[in-house]
Amino acid sequence: MKKLLTIAATLGLISAASVAVQAGPQQDLVEFRAYFKDRFPDVPFNDYINGVYAIDQASREQWESIEEFPPYELNIDKGKKLFNTPFKNGKTYASCFRNGGIGIKQDYPYYDTAKGKVVTLEAAINECRKKNGEEPLKWQKGAIADIAAYMAYTSRGHKFDVKVPADEGALAAYERGKHHFYSKRGQLNMSCADCHQYNAGNRVRADILSPALGHVTHFPVYRSKWGGLGTVHRRYGGCNKQVRAKPYKPQGEEYSDLEYFESYMSNGLELNGPGARK
Amino acid sequence: MRTLPSILTTAGSVLALAGSLTLVPAPGLAADAKAESVVDKGKAIAFDRKKGNCLACHQIEGGSLPGNIGPPLVAMKARFPDKAKLRAQIWDATKANENSIMPPFGRQQILSESDIDKIVEFVYTL
Numbered sequence: 001m002k003k004l005l006t007i008a009a010t011l012g013l014i015s016a017a018s019v020a021v022q023a024g025p026q027q028d029l030v031e032f033r034a035y036f037k038d039r040f041p042d043v044p045f046n047d048y049i050n051g052v053y054a055i056d057q058a059s060r061e062q063w064e065s066i067e068e069f070p071p072y073e074l075n076i077d078k079g080k081k082l083f084n085t086p087f088k089n090g091k092t093y094a095s096c097f098r099n100g101g102i103g104i105k106q107d108y109p110y111y112d113t114a115k116g117k118v119v120t121l122e123a124a125i126n127e128c129r130k131k132n133g134e135e136p137l138k139w140q141k142g143a144i145a146d147i148a149a150y151m152a153y154t155s156r157g158h159k160f161d162v163k164v165p166a167d168e169g170a171l172a173a174y175e176r177g178k179h180h181f182y183s184k185r186g187q188l189n190m191s192c193a194d195c196h197q198y199n200a201g202n203r204v205r206a207d208i209l210s211p212a213l214g215h216v217t218h219f220p221v222y223r224s225k226w227g228g229l230g231t232v233h234r235r236y237g238g239c240n241k242q243v244r245a246k247p248y249k250p251q252g253e254e255y256s257d258l259e260y261f262e263s264y265m266s267n268g269l270e271l272n273g274p275g276a277r278k
Numbered sequence: 279m280r281t282l283p284s285i286l287t288t289a290g291s292v293l294a295l296a297g298s299l300t301l302v303p304a305p306g307l308a309a310d311a312k313a314e315s316v317v318d319k320g321k322a323i324a325f326d327r328k329k330g331n332c333l334a335c336h337q338i339e340g341g342s343l344p345g346n347i348g349p350p351l352v353a354m355k356a357r358f359p360d361k362a363k364l365r366a367q368i369w370d371a372t373k374a375n376e377n378s379i380m381p382p383f384g385r386q387q388i389l390s391e392s393d394i395d396k397i398v399e400f401v402y403t404l
Contacts, residue, residue: 187386189372194379203345204334 025164025174025264032265036213039200048214049272055201056208063276072149072222072274075229079150082143087132093147096128105148105155105271109260110163111170118173118256121148122231139250140237145220145229152220152273159270160217162263173253177261180254181212186245192258195239216263218275225278232259320400323393330389330397335380339404348380354404365398 036048043054053060083093083101094100098107108121119127122144126136137144164174181192195204196212203209219232226234233255237247248254324330325341333341337350344350358364367374369384383389389397 187388188381189386190379190381194377198377199347199379202347204347205345206343207345 024171028178029265029267032213035197036200036211040211045268046270048211048266049217049269051214051218051275051277052208052210054214055211059208066276070222070274071224071276072229075146075149075222075274076153078143079146079148079153082147083150087129087134089132091132093125093128096124096131101151102154103158105152105273106158106161108162109256109263111165111167111173111260113165113167113169116169117253118260120233120251120256120259121151122233123251123256139231140234141226141228141230145231148220148231149229149274152218152271155271156273157270160263160267162260162267164260164264173257173260174264176253177257177259180258181261186240186243188243190243192239212262212265214266214269216259216266217269217271218273218277220274222274222276223278224276229274232262316396317400317403320396320398323389324397324400329393330383332397351401351404354401358402361398361402364401365394368394368397368401 033045036043037045040055047054050060050063053063086092094102098104105121108124109118111117112119122139125144125147126139129136137147164170184191184194192212195209196215200209200211216232219235220229221232221235222229231250233250236255236258237250240247321340324332324338327334332338332351333344335345335347337344337346339352354364358367370382371378371380372382372385381388384391384394
């Protein structure tokens with residue numbers, strides 16, 4: 001009898017483990033969406049690209065009037081110019097990307113099996129520069145955000161299509177990102193999920209918390225608080241600081257994996273970057 | 279053993295006596311003022327964005343622009359007949375609810391023990 005039980009238990013464990021491996025990201029995605037569908041039954045799926053404005057009618061109108069004369073318009077122009085300006089060797093950014101870099105942001109970030117790491121759009125931009133003998137740009141804001149804004153702009157309306165290939169490293173990167181999202185951190189002991197999943201729609205003081213579903217669709221983002229554009233890693237750093245945690249380095253493994261997870265969770269949503277936020 | 283209760287009673291009545299005496303002249307006012315100032319200090323710490331910042335999540339009488347992540351802090355004496363339990367909630371909210379978003383003010387040394395004592399006194403008046 002005892003032996004039988006042991007065998008049953010072992011079998012049980014084995015099948016549970018293999019299901020978990022198979023299910024993984026896909027199952028997470030289904031559950032993640034279902035969570036928000038349940039929390040905000042009246043919000044249509046594609047409206048999540050509008051962040052907090054998808055769930056707060058009062059601030060939405062004000063935001064819509066801002067978007068009519070977008071504060072990031074100049075940045076798109078600057079980005080376009082930079083994008084099309086040849087490097088010293090005569091080549092341009094277009095040479096580094098699929099489809100000449102137009103309308104491709106939905107593929108980012110992706111897991112590069114050869115490099116064994118997640119590659120964000122910003123990382124690919126600097127990689128392109130290095131390949132062509134140029135100095136890398138500073139992360140987070142300035143020229144890199146302008147270029148990313150232009151590339152995002154040409155990708156508007158495309159749907160996020162981030163893949164986690166059947167690769168040990170890719171799965172591990174995804175899992176690290178997920179773990180980051182759900183782990184409590186900082187002196188204040190809060191996780192991303194505490195604010196952007198379990199309390200989405202609630203107010204911290206006067207700020208309504210956005211749902212994490214759709215977090216990445218509109219980046220880089222123009223924030224009035226920044227008086228300019230910033231990448232999603234800049235935003236992550238700000239959210240880490242709010243809970244008195246030391247922000248990680250932009251484009252380091254932590255934030256790249258986190259962006260990988262958040263982007264995978266936003267699969268199927270339309271890109272609408274660059275966006276404007278408070 | 280038998281004498282203990284009577285000692286307590288005596289002590290109690292002495293205290294009671296002292297209490298009623300102080301009602302008359304100035305020393306009592308001073309004591310009240312002191313008690314009030316602990317509550318006031320607690321309130322200031324609770325409302326300070328860099329300290330308790332309780333308003334980030336709780337509606338509290340007298341505070342503006344409260345958040346609504348946590349329940350409004352009202353009827354605290356009825357909710358926490360045992361003051362120590364109230365203190366424990368503020369000291370480490372994750373004890374009662376492992377996944378609580380409320381910062382563990384004592385455990386993580388966000389506030390000093392004496393700041394927490396003062397907040398407890400303030401919250402107990404709500």
